[in-house]
Amino acid sequence: MSTNSEIEERAPRRRTWRDIDLRAVAPFAALILLLIVGALVNPNFIGLTNLANVATRSAFIAIIAVGATFVISSGDLDLSVGSMVAFVASLMILFMNSGAIADPSLMLVAAMVLAVVIGGACGLLNGLITTLGRIEPFIATLGTMGIYRGLTTWLSQGGAITLQSSELQSLYRPAYFGNVLGVPVPIVVILVVTAIAAFVLYRTRYGRHVVAVGSSREVARYSGIAVDRVRTIAFVIQGLCVAVAVLLYVPRLGSTSATTGILWELQAITAVVVGGTALKGGAGRVWGTICGAFILELVGNIMLLSNFISEYLIGAIQGSIIIIAMLVQRSLTRKS
Amino acid sequence: MASDGANASVPVLAAERISKTFGEVQVLFSVDMDILPGEVHALVGENGAGKSTLIKTLSGFQPPTSGRILLDGEPVTLPANSAAEALGIILIHQEFNLAEHLTVTESLFLGREIARFGVLDRKAMRAEARRVLDMLGSRIDENALISSLAVADKQMVEIGKAISRDARVIFMDEPTAVLSREEAGILFDQVRKLKAKGTSFVFVSHKLDEVMEISDRVTVLRDGQWIKTAPTSLLDGEAIAQLMVGRELSSLYPAKHEPDVDEEVVLSVRNLTTGYVKDASFELRKGEVLGFSGLIGSGRSELMEAIAGLRPRLSGEVLLHGEHLPAGDFRETNRRGLAYMTKDRKGMGLLLDEGMTTNLTLQSLGQHVSHGYLDPASEAKAMARAKRRFDIRVRDDRVRVGRMSGGNQQKLLLAKVMETEPQIVIIDEPTRGIDVGTKQQIYHFIAALAREGRSIIVISSEMPEVIGLCTRVAVMREGHLVGILEGEEISEQMIMRYAAGLRRKAAG
Numbered sequence: 001m002s003t004n005s006e007i008e009e010r011a012p013r014r015r016t017w018r019d020i021d022l023r024a025v026a027p028f029a030a031l032i033l034l035l036i037v038g039a040l041v042n043p044n045f046i047g048l049t050n051l052a053n054v055a056t057r058s059a060f061i062a063i064i065a066v067g068a069t070f071v072i073s074s075g076d077l078d079l080s081v082g083s084m085v086a087f088v089a090s091l092m093i094l095f096m097n098s099g100a101i102a103d104p105s106l107m108l109v110a111a112m113v114l115a116v117v118i119g120g121a122c123g124l125l126n127g128l129i130t131t132l133g134r135i136e137p138f139i140a141t142l143g144t145m146g147i148y149r150g151l152t153t154w155l156s157q158g159g160a161i162t163l164q165s166s167e168l169q170s171l172y173r174p175a176y177f178g179n180v181l182g183v184p185v186p187i188v189v190i191l192v193v194t195a196i197a198a199f200v201l202y203r204t205r206y207g208r209h210v211v212a213v214g215s216s217r218e219v220a221r222y223s224g225i226a227v228d229r230v231r232t233i234a235f236v237i238q239g240l241c242v243a244v245a246v247l248l249y250v251p252r253l254g255s256t257s258a259t260t261g262i263l264w265e266l267q268a269i270t271a272v273v274v275g276g277t278a279l280k281g282g283a284g285r286v287w288g289t290i291c292g293a294f295i296l297e298l299v300g301n302i303m304l305l306s307n308f309i310s311e312y313l314i315g316a317i318q319g320s321i322i323i324i325a326m327l328v329q330r331s332l333t334r335k336s
Numbered sequence: 337m338a339s340d341g342a343n344a345s346v347p348v349l350a351a352e353r354i355s356k357t358f359g360e361v362q363v364l365f366s367v368d369m370d371i372l373p374g375e376v377h378a379l380v381g382e383n384g385a386g387k388s389t390l391i392k393t394l395s396g397f398q399p400p401t402s403g404r405i406l407l408d409g410e411p412v413t414l415p416a417n418s419a420a421e422a423l424g425i426i427l428i429h430q431e432f433n434l435a436e437h438l439t440v441t442e443s444l445f446l447g448r449e450i451a452r453f454g455v456l457d458r459k460a461m462r463a464e465a466r467r468v469l470d471m472l473g474s475r476i477d478e479n480a481l482i483s484s485l486a487v488a489d490k491q492m493v494e495i496g497k498a499i500s501r502d503a504r505v506i507f508m509d510e511p512t513a514v515l516s517r518e519e520a521g522i523l524f525d526q527v528r529k530l531k532a533k534g535t536s537f538v539f540v541s542h543k544l545d546e547v548m549e550i551s552d553r554v555t556v557l558r559d560g561q562w563i564k565t566a567p568t569s570l571l572d573g574e575a576i577a578q579l580m581v582g583r584e585l586s587s588l589y590p591a592k593h594e595p596d597v598d599e600e601v602v603l604s605v606r607n608l609t610t611g612y613v614k615d616a617s618f619e620l621r622k623g624e625v626l627g628f629s630g631l632i633g634s635g636r637s638e639l640m641e642a643i644a645g646l647r648p649r650l651s652g653e654v655l656l657h658g659e660h661l662p663a664g665d666f667r668e669t670n671r672r673g674l675a676y677m678t679k680d681r682k683g684m685g686l687l688l689d690e691g692m693t694t695n696l697t698l699q700s701l702g703q704h705v706s707h708g709y710l711d712p713a714s715e716a717k718a719m720a721r722a723k724r725r726f727d728i729r730v731r732d733d734r735v736r737v738g739r740m741s742g743g744n745q746q747k748l749l750l751a752k753v754m755e756t757e758p759q760i761v762i763i764d765e766p767t768r769g770i771d772v773g774t775k776q777q778i779y780h781f782i783a784a785l786a787r788e789g790r791s792i793i794v795i796s797s798e799m800p801e802v803i804g805l806c807t808r809v810a811v812m813r814e815g816h817l818v819g820i821l822e823g824e825e826i827s828e829q830m831i832m833r834y835a836a837g838l839r840r841k842a843a844g
């Protein structure tokens with residue numbers, strides 16, 4: 001039509017600073033701010049060793065939160081991740097203690113595969129309860145949170161489950177304490193997991209479906225998307241991420257207890273929200289999530305290095321962070 | 337009839353050189369408009385012309401970038417966030433604005449609940465809600481949840497909400513887009529009643545016959561510019577349409593193309609029964625455009641959704657190219673070449689928070705996968721093609737779909753469904769909220785599809801559309817398919833007679 005070309009001419013094609021999505025940038029801006037604050041508090045803070053340490057310690061939450069990004073993007077919520085860590089880790093260690101396979105390397109590989117399978121299965125269970133059972137994810141995973149935690153307590157009889165074979169222990173240690181080209185293994189794992197997740201979320205059909213299902217279940221259904229399948233797979237991805245976190249967790253201490261992973265679900269959800277993913281579903285931001293996890297760990301680290309806030313307050317601070325993040329998210333949404 | 341004494345009086349509300357810019361995109365350019373007491377002022381223009389933006393500005397939902405708003409001749413700054421309602425300025429949104437989890441009564445009284453001694457007086461509110469609904473001839477239950485209502489009923493609730501207040505100016509943004517002619521008639525009766533009491537109305541519509549029927553004056557916008565304001569009596573539909581698009585329009589409907597009698601039957605529906613629809617049977621031939629007419633709520637959409645697999649069937653069967661189509665499997669139906677376009681573009685059609693491309697390719701992502709991942713270049717190509725083919729006009733390509741003008745959303749939805757390259761396509765209200773110029777394009781597009789050998793079912797509440805476009809017209813009434821009209825039989829009176837239950841014949 002005649003007027004069409006006029007309109008196109010009027011439309012500015014070049015990108016300007018206005019186009020930058022504030023919500024995507026905010027977490028990284030917060031991170032930079034924190035680094036500056038940290039450097040002011042303690043000059044040791046900004047050193048590469050300290051930052052690498054912080055990143056390494058953020059690995060568990062970061063990896064779990066990557067899975068949570070999928071679940072939250074698809075409009076669901078998984079509260080069971082913390083208990084799931086404890087449960088999967090217990091079963092993994094018990095299996096290694098059982099001595100079912102004589103060869104230590106083989107045993108280790110088998111145990112790792114087992115952990116991944118159990119993690120996936122736990123996620124699948126969460127997914128099926130929410131979709132087939134038509135139960136709110138909040139309630140469904142509150143239930144499985146109790147179940148996984150209870151089973152762990154029962155398995156450990158209230159105490160700790162410790163990896164007994166010292167041979168296995170020394171074989172497995174590098175998985176957490178080792179380096180690849182000078183970079184600590186946990187950091188490498190974070191990067192690999194996140195890169196894969198970003199690829200799946202942004203560049204595959206499934207990722208697009210997750211966003212659609214999270215934005216509107218009805219629109220997704222009317223677009224021929226198998227909504228329940230997409231949601232269930234998101235829970236399975238969450239389970240697999242938990243399993244990967246366990247693979248790093250077990251070599252660190254070589255033991256778990258009934259209190260392993262307590263409140264990790266809060267931290268994972270906080271990381272996701274701080275990272276800019278909306279809790280109501282829709283577009284997920286995987287790299288933002290990693291940034292969020294790093295921020296959480298940094299805050300703890302700064303508190304530790306500074307002398308004016310007690311580190312016992314860490315939980316309260318993290319709780320405040322999620323509330324502040326929500327407020328910031330909302331004000332940015334209004335503005336745009 | 338507007339002018340009896342109105343000329344002398346001061347406008348209730350007036351816009352003076354109003355401009356509006358979103359980011360870097362200017363949408364309104366120094367627009368003037370005045371609303372006299374007790375007049376119905378129609379605001380018309382193509383999709384994206386800026387009608388909704390103008391009335392959102394005049395009702396305080398968005399501040400103007402420059403220019404003044406005069407209330408009773410005095411410059412005012414309207415309070416934001418619908419607080420202008422206290423001044424008697426009320427806007428019925430084009431996009432529904434009801435909270436889904438409230439009941440009808442709660443929505444009607446939102447923000448002005450009736451209370452006695454601080455306690456909500458539910459009984460009084462329910463009674464009042466019933467009275468308003470009855471006044472509108474609406475049969476919806478005042479205790480029903482908004483989320484359970486059909487779009488037409490939601491619109492009626494919005495209207496009820498507006499007219500039950502002491503309003504001085506009521507802005508109505510395409511209130512009749514989802515209403516049948518009967519419901520629109522009831523609405524117009526109420527408008528006339530309130531108008532006699534001095535309430536003014538601004539009425540946005542693409543249905544020019546309604547504009548002619550109800551309005552006293554007409555203002556035309558084109559590309560964000562004021563073009564003309566004139567008494568309706570000096571204009572006719574043709575003239576308004578020309579002012580809107582800025583050129584002459586040739587015939588609205590393309591030539592009909594009747595399929596041969598021995599043409600293959602591509603879809604046959606036998607004794608289909610769902611919750612509401614009873615025992616519906618019909619056939620669709622290759623290259624045919626079959627219309628479905630009937631009142632709102634006569635079960636047309638429910639029947640089509642059951643065929644497409646979006647709703648369960650209780651009994652009956654559907655044959656696609658002679659083969660059984662499983663019930664309740666929309667994806668399978670899609671794969672076998674039958675597509676369904678919903679009439680609820682906001683609730684079921686489009687992801688409002690996403691961009692255009694995400695929406696366009698959502699149903700046909702498979703086409704854009706290479707080596708297991710999505711190819712943005714291929715998606716961009718599809719988007720460019722769709723924009724050309726459906727004349728989707730946005731002033732900024734990266735706009736969120738929820739911010740596009742209503743008509744352009746509709747075009748995007750149609751484009752999305754057509755991306756799946758269906759052999760058979762069921763289009764529920766193809767031109768809801770679309771301007772005359774684009775309507776013509778869509779009609780020609782549908783005719784072209786039929787000529788290519790595809791089959792189309794058009795559900796429409798606009799009778800001229802069904803009559804102008806279809807070679808056969810099925811009429812539904814209260815869940816029953818009461819007749820299928822052909823050739824000479826297809827006329828407004830005949831369709832009405834079937835739709836009103838005065839006639840019926842065995843479906844053929």
Ligand SMILES: Nc1ncnc2c1ncn2[C@@H]1O[C@H](COP(=O)(O)OP(=O)(O)OP(=O)(O)O)[C@@H](O)[C@H]1O
Pocket residue numbers: 358361363381382383384385386387388389390430729730731735739740741742743744769771
């Ligand atoms: N909040 C917003 N941000 C950016 N652009 C906007 C916003 N609201 C409206 N627009 C743009 O302004 C233009 C005019 O839109 P408007 O909704 O006023 O059109 P309209 O005349 O009501 O059209 P229709 O008949 O299709 O409803 C469109 O190009 C639209 O994309």
Ligand SMILES: [Mg+2]
Pocket residue numbers: 387388389430509741742743
């Ligand atoms: Mg509009």
